[in-house]
Amino acid sequence: METLTTRxxxxGNSQAVRIPAEFRLDTDQVSISRNEAGDLxxxxxxxxxxxxxMQALHALGEADADFVAALEADRDSQQPVQEREGL
Structure with missing residues (x-):
């Protein structure tokens, strides 16, 4: 497992951790916990x-299996992360 040191x-009133590009997350929310050893x-x-x-469409009978599969396939295909220059 790769290990890096960061800042x-x-x-504000919270602490933040800079996540290096090698560990970039593809989401805007995370859950955070501490194990028995104190590791985050x-x-x-x-x-x-x-x-x-989707629940509303299912309730109305408007979402057939092909439609749902197409939506799920679109949702699961991730766009590549944009590379940006630093300031």
């Missing part, structure tokens, strides 16, 4: 966008 800084564990949380819409 911890204050962001970060797990990405996938966005559940569209769940309410």
């Amino acid at each position: 911890v800084f204050n962001n 564990i970060i797990h990405p949380i996938r966005a559940q966008r569209g769940d309410a819409l």
Whole structure:
């Protein structure tokens, strides 16, 4: 397992950790916990966008299996991360 050293800084009343590009996350939310040894564990949380819409479509009988499969395939295909120049 690769290990890197990074920076911890204050962001308002919270602490933040700079995540190096090698460990970039493809989400905007994570769950964070501490194990018995005191190590922090970060797990990405996938966005559940569209769940309410899908439930409504199922309730109306408007979402057939092909439609749902196409939506799920589109959701699962990730766009590449944009590379940007630093300031």
